[in-house]
Amino acid sequence: MTSFMPMQPGLGLLRVSLLGPMGVGKTTALRSLCGEFIAGSDVRNLDKVTHSKEFTTVGAEFGEIDLGSGERLQLVGSPGQDRFDFVRRWVLSASVGALLMVDVNDAGAVDYACEMLTGIAELDQAPLMVILSCRPASGARLEAFSSALVAKGHDLTPLVEADPRDRQQMLDALSVLASLLSLQSQTL
DSSP states (O other), X not given: OOOOOOOOTTSOOEEEEEEOSTTSSHHHHHHHHHTTOOBOOEEEXXXXXXXXXXXXXXXXXXXXXXXXXXXEEEXXXXXXXXXXXXXXXXXXXXXXXXXXXXXXXXXXHHHHHHHHHHHHHTSTTOOEEEEEEOSOOOHHHHHHHHHHHHHTTOOOOOEEEOOTTOHHHHHHHHHHHHHHHHXXXXXX
């Protein structure tokens, strides 16, 4: 995996956020990357109208990956429900990068991604973004999704396809983000 930026003494862990709508696979991705040793915040889902899953995240979930050479990466999953937007903003405000997880096949995916990208751009220090298509999609569908975001005024944002259950695919997505962060640090 491409290395994230070097740690600076006293700055703590580098943090990458996982965000997306309820049920897209944020907790699953965190578990596939970090194992069962995560600090979770799942409770019984009382909003079965929105999503039929049994449990849902109501706060930030934390896990770590050892990148080798003394580098560690903290991963933080945020809840998908709008009522927890304050948690998502807090998580993003302390993140160097973020994976915006969506199902590009979903009819509301473009609008959701636009809303998230707009909100993230308004942060004092916006994290670098990679959009993660976490359900199988055709190349044409992925292209249409990216084109729709650009047509709605957003910068071209890397779109990576990865199954949240597959650790290697998630590590590959993090590698894309690491490469972008490395390029950014070279231009500063």
